Amino acid sequence: MTNLLRSIRTLPLLAFLIAIPALAAPTIIELSSEASRPAINDLVRATVSAEATGTTLGELSKQVNSLIAEALKTAKAFPRVKTQSGNTSTYPIYSKGGKIESWRIRSELSLESGDTAALSELLGKLQSSLGVSNLVLQPSPETRKKAENEAMLDAIAAFKARAKVIADAFGKPYRIKQLSVNTSGNVVQPLFRATAKAMMADAAPMPMEAGESQISATVSGQIELE
Incomplete structure (x- = not known):
């Protein structure tokens, strides 16, 4: 009987202790914000290529190498344009019977510059x-x-402002529990594509408008209402 009375007296205390964690559980809220800034496109990258088709690989290689060498020579007059040799590929061309009847060689040259006008002028000359x-x-x-x-x-700043709005709505202070930041941005790729067969008759600079890219940042995380 004594043990039973002790158990009954202990039950309210145990119930109170069990209820404490539920009452003290913090309120966690997830939210995010985003912002963007414009960035001038002050760097231009271009790829030019030389192609040749024929039956003799040795002659094709000489022809393509000569075109690339001439392009490098022309580019030397533009010191603000960086040049770098790119990929060189050889492709077999098959006949209807499945036999190799000729070859195609393609060699690339990469150009890069922060001077849009200089690269535009150089491209105009190389397109010949x-x-x-x-x-x-x-x-x-x-x-x-x-x-x-x-x-x-x-x-x-936008994340903190939104967190304050939420905390004020509950009438409670808050603290940032978790936060992550990510950035992204786009590049401008003009709708331009040409081959060695579509050559320009003159050496006019290639029209090019640098414009701007939008650089975005996203902040997401959790706040805890105290």
């Missing part, structure tokens, strides 16, 4: 003998990083 297979305008690493930092600060 080479094809332009790729052209991309984008922010330089320094310009992109600056825009990323500014976008991140804007996104963090």
Whole structure:
């Protein structure tokens, strides 16, 4: 009987202790914010290529190498344009009977510059003998990083503002429990594609508008209402 009375007296205390964690459980809220900043496309990358088709690989190789060598010679007059040799590929061309009847050799040259006008002028000269297979305008690493930092600060400020609105609605202070930051951005790739067969008659500079890219930052995380 004594043990039973002790158990009955203990039950309210145990119930109170069990209820404490539920009453003290913090309120966790997930939210996110986003911001973007413009970044000038002050870096241009282009790929030019030389192609030749025929039956003798040795002659084709000489022809393609000669075109690339001439392009490098022309590019030397533009010191602000960086040049780098790219891929060289050899493709067999098959007849209807499945036999190799000729070959095609393609060699690339990569160009890069922060001087849009200089690269535009160089491309205009190179198009008399080479094809332009790729052209991309984008922010330089320094310009992109600056825009990323500014976008991140804007996104963090927006996150804190939204957190305050939520906390004020509950009438409670808050603390940031978890936070992650991600950035992204687009590059401008003009709708331009040409081959060595589509050569320009003159050496006019290639029209090119640098424009801007939008660099975005996203902040997501959790806040805890105290």
